[in-house]
Amino acid sequence: MSTSEATERRKRDAQKSGTRVGTYVYGIVPADVEVSADAGGGVGGPSAKVTVVRHGDIAALVSELRLDRPLGTPDDLMAHEGLLDATAAEVPVLPVRFGAVVTNPEAVVEELLAPHHDEFHAALDELEGRAQYVVKGRYVERAVLTEIMEEHPQLADLREQIKDQPEEATRDARIRIGEIVDQAVNAKREADTQAVLDAVTPVSTLTSLRDPSHELDAVHLAVLVETAREGELEQALGQIEERWSGRVELRLLGPLAAYDFIVAQGSGGG
The missing domain is CATH 3.30.70 (Alpha-Beta Plaits)
Structure with a gap:
């Protein structure tokens, strides 16, 4: 089963159980960034699989988040910063403020990536190698x-x-x-x-x-x-x-x- 198929299955399961699921956003990266299929440890615990939502030359690092759980624990903050810091050691990344949650991956594009594409792309260029x-x-x-x-x-x-x-x-x-x-x-x-x-x-x-x-x-x-x-x-x-x-x-x-x-x-x- 592919990552996208697994994601859709979890969403359907959550909907059946009445659990609301959102998309947590960590940061903005170049569009060619790849995340391993078993990448986890995001906000929400080890099962929070980190994926990439792409638009044009930029992308967002995201994971699913159950909306019936409190957000803002020390573990959540450590997971947020840990992922960003590990990414910054490899590629340029624009941190998104802790606690950013949108409805779904489509909203990541519509509300974040598309409206600010050129601005984010220029900022990533400035961070290249830094x-x-x-x-x-x-x-x-x-x-x-x-x-x-x-x-x-x-x-x-x-x-x-x-x-x-x-x-x-x-x-x-x-x-x-x-x-x-x-x-x-x-x-x-x-x-x-x-x-x-x-x-x-x-x-x-x-x-x-x-x-x-x-x-x-x-x-x-x-x-x-x-x-x-x-x-x-x-x-x-x-x-x-x-x-x-x-x-x-x-x-x-x-x-x-x-x-x-x-x-x-x-x-x-x-």
Whole structure:
């Protein structure tokens, strides 16, 4: 039985049982992309077979989705991003926002591919040979607090004031300590982010600052890089990592889909 025949059979079975089935959309890819017949693991679990809906020079990666199940679990998000990231390592892909569901494959063409064909095709051309990488750096807490104490001598005085004192009696001093530390971390984050930007910009096509995800984040940055220059990116970051040894824990994630640079608008609802 072919994939299309199996898909139609599942739809008929779902209709007989009264279950509504929609088409979940992951992203836009070139029309010549092929998906193996046993590709699964999409949103909805291992049985969610990923297929391709084509129109002209572009296509959409999709899978069936039962509409009687909740959408938005951590597993769903991981499946969505996992499929896109695996695809981005091989071919250009325009991510569609998580949660995009349309009525059926025909609606994918009518509502998404046909109206935006030229726009998506041009964007895929721009992404050819490129992928997103994310640079994450987190301060080693003891190291950064030692730096801040050395740079702000008044902290030692404030800490002495609150030593062995009731919390209520030292409220103002504690608030002041928190303010000084927060301001110092923010200033360091700004300077250290700029240092990473200076290092990666020469090998990047585009860069995008991300909001901190933790109070001790030193840098959180997305970069669009030619995959052939991944080694240069790693080398540039390696020099910073060596300089920051024991102070910042630095990680490079990727290749990933270009979430921070190009996201195709998908249809929502069911």
